[in-house]
Amino acid sequence: MQRITTGKTLATMVVAGALAFPAMSAAQDVIKIGGVAPLSSPGSYQQGRELVLGLQWAVDDVNAAGGLLGKKVVLIIEDTEGKPPTGALAIEKLITKDKVVGVAGEYHSSVCTAEIEVFRQHGIPFVIGSCWSDTLTEAGYAEIYRTSVYSSKLAENMVALMMANGIKKVVALVEDTDYGIGIAENIKKSIEKLGAKTSFKYEVVEKTSKDFVPILLKYKTQEKPDMIITAVTQPGGFLVLKQAHEIRFAPSKNTLYLDATCTAQNDKVFWEAVKGAGKYVLMSCPYSPSVQLTPLGEKIKQRYVKEFDRQPNYLPLQGYDAMLALITAIKMAGSTDRKAIVAALADVQVAGTRGDIKFEKESGVWHNQWKDVPTFIFQYSEQDQSAGDANILFPPRFANSEIIRPN
Amino acid sequence: MGVYLVSQLLNGLIFGLIYCLIALGLTVVFSIMRVINFAHGEFFMLGGYALYLFTVPLGLPPIVGLPLSMATVCAFGVLVERSLLRPIYTTRMERPEEYAIILTFGLALFLQNAALWSLGAYEYTPMSFWEGSKHVFGDLYLSGDRLFAAGMAALIIAATLLIVYRTWLGHALMAASQSQVGASVVGISVVRMNAVAMGLAGMLAAAAGSLLGPIFLIYPDVGTVPVIKAFVIIVLGGMGSIPGAVIAAILLGVIESLGSIYISVAYRDVYSFLVLILVLVVRPHGIFGQRERRA
Numbered sequence: 001m002q003r004i005t006t007g008k009t010l011a012t013m014v015v016a017g018a019l020a021f022p023a024m025s026a027a028q029d030v031i032k033i034g035g036v037a038p039l040s041s042p043g044s045y046q047q048g049r050e051l052v053l054g055l056q057w058a059v060d061d062v063n064a065a066g067g068l069l070g071k072k073v074v075l076i077i078e079d080t081e082g083k084p085p086t087g088a089l090a091i092e093k094l095i096t097k098d099k100v101v102g103v104a105g106e107y108h109s110s111v112c113t114a115e116i117e118v119f120r121q122h123g124i125p126f127v128i129g130s131c132w133s134d135t136l137t138e139a140g141y142a143e144i145y146r147t148s149v150y151s152s153k154l155a156e157n158m159v160a161l162m163m164a165n166g167i168k169k170v171v172a173l174v175e176d177t178d179y180g181i182g183i184a185e186n187i188k189k190s191i192e193k194l195g196a197k198t199s200f201k202y203e204v205v206e207k208t209s210k211d212f213v214p215i216l217l218k219y220k221t222q223e224k225p226d227m228i229i230t231a232v233t234q235p236g237g238f239l240v241l242k243q244a245h246e247i248r249f250a251p252s253k254n255t256l257y258l259d260a261t262c263t264a265q266n267d268k269v270f271w272e273a274v275k276g277a278g279k280y281v282l283m284s285c286p287y288s289p290s291v292q293l294t295p296l297g298e299k300i301k302q303r304y305v306k307e308f309d310r311q312p313n314y315l316p317l318q319g320y321d322a323m324l325a326l327i328t329a330i331k332m333a334g335s336t337d338r339k340a341i342v343a344a345l346a347d348v349q350v351a352g353t354r355g356d357i358k359f360e361k362e363s364g365v366w367h368n369q370w371k372d373v374p375t376f377i378f379q380y381s382e383q384d385q386s387a388g389d390a391n392i393l394f395p396p397r398f399a400n401s402e403i404i405r406p407n
Numbered sequence: 408m409g410v411y412l413v414s415q416l417l418n419g420l421i422f423g424l425i426y427c428l429i430a431l432g433l434t435v436v437f438s439i440m441r442v443i444n445f446a447h448g449e450f451f452m453l454g455g456y457a458l459y460l461f462t463v464p465l466g467l468p469p470i471v472g473l474p475l476s477m478a479t480v481c482a483f484g485v486l487v488e489r490s491l492l493r494p495i496y497t498t499r500m501e502r503p504e505e506y507a508i509i510l511t512f513g514l515a516l517f518l519q520n521a522a523l524w525s526l527g528a529y530e531y532t533p534m535s536f537w538e539g540s541k542h543v544f545g546d547l548y549l550s551g552d553r554l555f556a557a558g559m560a561a562l563i564i565a566a567t568l569l570i571v572y573r574t575w576l577g578h579a580l581m582a583a584s585q586s587q588v589g590a591s592v593v594g595i596s597v598v599r600m601n602a603v604a605m606g607l608a609g610m611l612a613a614a615a616g617s618l619l620g621p622i623f624l625i626y627p628d629v630g631t632v633p634v635i636k637a638f639v640i641i642v643l644g645g646m647g648s649i650p651g652a653v654i655a656a657i658l659l660g661v662i663e664s665l666g667s668i669y670i671s672v673a674y675r676d677v678y679s680f681l682v683l684i685l686v687l688v689v690r691p692h693g694i695f696g697q698r699e700r701r702a
Contacts, residue, residue, distance in 0.1 A: 041627065043626035046626075076524075176673060203671070203673065204673040209624045209632075209676065210632060210633075211422055211663075213549070213664075214415055214664045214665075214668050214670040215668065217411070217414055217415065217547070218411075218545070221411050221414075221546055222411070227670075235530050235624055238530065239623060239624065242550075243550075246540050247548050247549065259541070269530065272529075272532055273624055275532070289530060320699075390541070
């Protein structure tokens with residue numbers, strides 16, 4: 001009896017081992033990297049999809065070039081739905097179940113805020129794709145790096161533009177998220193820091209709201225500002241613009257309209273949604289289709305144009321840069337050890353799609369941040385204009401036009 | 408200040424009429440079928456996409472596209488009733504209410520994701536009903552589409568009330584809503600009335616989705632927020648009460664408009680729930696709801 005039982009047990013072990021062997025072998029042949037983005041409601045799934053494109057293309061390119069450390073890279077994408085708890089759970093799953101060696105991506109600052117705690121807990125590196133809130137790098141976590149823009153830099157640009165153009169009274173409508181409130185507070189701080197003689201106030205709106213006419217009417221008739229800034233992501237941002245135009249508030253001779261989210265840069269989608277309302281809109285963006293990109297950036301841009309028959313906005317490029325930085329760090333580390341990758345990220349210097357990526361070692365918002373990430377302010381001067389033909393207003397070294405106002 | 412206040416009241420009234428259109432369909436389904444249709448927002452979404460299809464690729468004028476999109480979603484509503492909801496009252500189901508909730512919720516998720524997968528994430532804009540910005544009075548300009556939507560919503564609401572209160576079909580629907588057994592006894596086909604109710608709900612939701620498409624754009628989850636407002640309205644007005652839904656919708660539109668400017672725009676979507684709580688504390692069955700007898 002005992003011999004039969006032992007034999008059965010041994011046979012079971014052999015069979016189990018044989019079944020597991022291919023899986024174990026397969027696991028050793030690949031390097032798993034995580035990618036996160038909102039791909040369904042209530043997240044901004046339109047933007048999430050663009051970001052994932054960049055993440056995927058970076059992985060495709062490294063595999064086409066022979067892989068990483070002699071192995072194929074497998075990208076595992078998780079939908080964070082724009083919800084912080086879902087984002088945190090997605091990261092837990094990527095780290096504990098999928099055993100990823102690092103993660104890149106994410107779009108919503110509030111979700112990033114929840115996710116960075118999980119990365120810190122596990123010591124896994126995360127390169128932020130497109131979360132702009134300053135607090136993410138201000139936290140000073142060793143595992144967290146960022147290749148995207150950050151709110152205080154964008155805010156300073158906007159204030160510099162206001163100062164250069166004598167804009168004295170500004171109002172803003174911002175979404176009820178870390179990003180929206182963060183950018184408004186950064187504009188306030190920048191006005192003080194730069195000594196601008198500009199009054200600024202903002203109102204928080206629900207991201208999912210549809211009717212903004214009451215507050216826009218109030219701004220039009222009671223506040224009468226020189227400029228309205230909106231930090232409401234798509235589709236809400238498009239609705240704010242349509243309604244501001246419909247009530248003849250902005251863009252107008254008296255009131256400029258500035259889109260702080262850069263969703264206006266997705267030109268085909270933008271013009272389809274807002275039509276004539278988009279003429280004269282200013283937008284603050286981390287990328288310019290008309291400014292010479294790096295060779296890699298040009299290649300990605302042309303790939304996008306070929307596939308989608310329209311110009312890319314900044315998101316595929318930011319996604320690509322985030323993933324590129326992570327992949328470069330793994331290469332430099334020469335291993336998939338988490339601590340080695342985190343340490344290697346600090347020394348990454350690689351030509352990205354928009355410039356040479358290098359992370360700062362300072363504390364504050366520049367901690368592990370690509371400080372020189374490019375930023376621009378543009379203005380559409382014609383309806384249905386391509387983003388590449390929009391006038392560049394800022395920075396001064398690239399500017400090719402003054403602000404144009406409707407008659 | 409007087410012109411400003413009137414502008415806000417007018418915008419609130421316009422929005423109230425539009426809310427009413429969305430809520431009416433939900434009320435009709437609940438009052439007759441005793442089913443809460445969680446996919447009502449997706450009927451709204453389908454109406455918007457249908458108008459886009461008829462007016463942009465097919466090139467029909469929007470005024471022709473509107474009834475076509477209403478008819479399309481009406482047919483879809485009838486199909487949903489026949490294929491998915493009929494077992495609730497034709498079989499001896501143990502938990503029919505739970506079945507209806509889970510089924511319509513699942514249908515909502517399915518339709519949203521089907522739209523996302525097949526039509527993409529980006530916004531569509533159907534052709535405009537009344538292009539351009541129109542001068543209303545004083546300093547107030549509103550889009551032609553918004554004014555058209557409000558006017559058409561008022562007409563459709565009036566037509567619905569006329570059908571419900573002045574036609575045989577409407578009386579049959581009301582009879583079925585009061586007592587399905589009693590209606591059957593006098594020869595009214597309850598099964599047919601349920602199908603009519605679902606078709607009517609689809610038509611009304613599609614009308615709202617189509618009218619609002621040029622104003623609020625169309626995308627897969629466009630119906631989520633309006634349907635939440637619709638739920639608030641039908642509870643506020645009294646479950647199953649059509650006049651209640653009309654009054655509650657207009658009240659809500661005005662409160663949201665005025666609350667946005669005199670309190671804060673950040674809590675716009677909260678005002679509806681606040682009003683709901685206050686009303687239910689005083690009148691638990693809603694403004695026009697009937698107190699139910701419990702055995």
